[in-house]
Amino acid sequence: MKGLLEFMGIEPERYQTAWISGSEGNKFQEVMHKLVDDVTTLGPNRKLRYVK
C-alpha cells in the first residue's frame, strides 16, 4: 500500500503505518508526534483532491 501510494506520487511521510499495542501509550505518543511533525513540514496536501 505504501509502495503503491509512493508510486502514485504521494509523499512517503504522509502515509505511515506503525504497530502499537494497547499498552504502549508512550509509543503511541511518539509516533503521533513524529507524524504531525512530518506532515507539518510537508505543508497542506493538494494531491488526490478535487480542484475546481
Place this chain on the structure above:
Amino acid sequence: MMEITKQIKDIARQLFEEKKIDLFLAWEKSDFDFQSMPFFARGVEDVDKIIFDEFSIHNLSNALLRFRDGKERIGIVVKGCDSRGIVRLLEDHQFTRDRLHIVGVCCPGMKDPLKAFRNESGFEKNIDTDLSADKCKDCIQPNPVIYDVLLGEEQPVPLQGERFLKVKEMEALTPDEKYKFWEDTLSTCIRCYACRQACVACNCRTCIFDESRPQWVGRESEVSDNMMYHIIRAFHMTGRCIECGECERVCPVNIPLMLLNQKLIKDVDNYFGPFDAGLKYEEGAKPPLSKYRENDPDDFL
C-alpha cells in the same frame, strides 16, 4: 496456426461426441480479417466455426466466471497467460478442476487487433508495421501451466532484457513528477469499469465500486475519485494479477494499468520472496496475501 485450429476442432468434436463437455470456449472469426471473437460452442454443429489465430488475444478464463454457479462441464482453449488465470480461479475456489477440460496452446505471441484496425482505417499517418501486442512483449510464461492436452511447440520466453524496467524508471522520479503523470493519465478515465470486467482476478460477487450503501468511492469521473478507484483496483489485484494485460488492452482511453499492476507484482516479489501469481497449481496452496505468517513484513501495509 491452421494446424492448431484443426487440432482444436478435432478435440472439441470428439469431446462433444463423447458427451464429456456441454460447452467449449474458443474463438471465431469476426467480419474483419484482423479480429477474432470469443466463441462459446454448445454442440457439434458449432465446432466448425472455431478458430485459433494470431488475433485470438482475449483471455477466455475470465469467461469461466459466468459459469461458476452452474454444473456445465466446460472445454476451454488457453494460452500461457490464460492458463495462469485458470490456476487463479482454482486457487480461489471459484471453479473445480473436474468441470474443466483444458486445451493448452503454446503461444507464439499475439497481434493487437486495434493496431491492425488503425492501419486499415486510412486515418493513421504513421503505420505501425509491428502488430504484435504490447502485453505479449512483457510475457514471462508463453506456455500453459495447466492443461489436459498440449498443442503446438514449446515457445521461448518473449521477454527481452530486464523485467519491470518501466516501473523502475517511474520509481526514480520525484513525488511531484509521479503525481503529475498519474494526474494527467487518470483524469482521462471515464470509469467504464472495463478493466474490472475483463480481469480474471477480479472475481468478487459484490464489488466495492458497485455498492451504494455505504458508497465507498464516488461515481463522479474526476481526478480524486478516479485515483481512488485505480488505487483500490490495483491494490485488490496484489498477488493476484497474472499479467495477462487484458485491463490495459480493453481500456478505451489507454491508461497504462499494467504499470500499476507490475509495481505491485514487483513489491510482492520483493516482500514475500520470489512469487508470481498462478504459475503452478497445487491443491490447497495459497498465495502469500491469502494467509498469515508470523514473519510477514510490516512495510507492506
